[in-house]
Amino acid sequence: MIMMLALIMIVFAFFTNGVNLNSRNISNILIQNSYILILAVGMLLIIILGNIDLSVGSVLAFVGALSAMLYNLGIGMFLTVVLSIIIGLLIGVFQGFWIAYLKIPAFIVTLAGLSLFRGLTYIIT
Numbered sequence: 001m002i003m004m005l006a007l008i009m010i011v012f013a014f015f016t017n018g019v020n021l022n023s024r025n026i027s028n029i030l031i032q033n034s035y036i037l038i039l040a041v042g043m044l045l046i047i048i049l050g051n052i053d054l055s056v057g058s059v060l061a062f063v064g065a066l067s068a069m070l071y072n073l074g075i076g077m078f079l080t081v082v083l084s085i086i087i088g089l090l091i092g093v094f095q096g097f098w099i100a101y102l103k104i105p106a107f108i109v110t111l112a113g114l115s116l117f118r119g120l121t122y123i124i125t
Contacts, residue, residue, distance in 0.1 A: 051099075053095075055095065055112075055113030055116075055117060057114075058113065058116075058117035062091075062120050062124075063087055065121050066087060067081075095110060
């Protein structure tokens with residue numbers, strides 16, 4: 001995997017004469033995609049365990065939209081972040097309950113969560 005990434009970087013550096021392969025550009029890419037990196041690391045454990053979470057993007061969008069609404073209500077940054085983490089945790093616990101205790105396949109539960117939280121995001125935005 002790392003070899004393929006290195007090969008892709010070398011090919012792109014060759015075709016662009018190395019213009020995009022500088023520390024400033026790499027830093028900007030990492031900053032702009034930091035939330036994707038955090039989600040990918042979290043999903044890595046789930047994939048290694050042999051499961052899948054299809055709803056992660058929709059839950060992120062829902063909690064993000066809810067966070068924006070809470071902040072606009074004047075709650076404050078710290079409380080908004082804490083409430084957002086708690087809401088995300090409760091969503092994960094809810095889906096995990098269906099998977100772990102009711103033995104419903106993770107694919108089905110998270111597919112339903114994807115639809116539910118995508119719809120809720122559309123409603124609140």
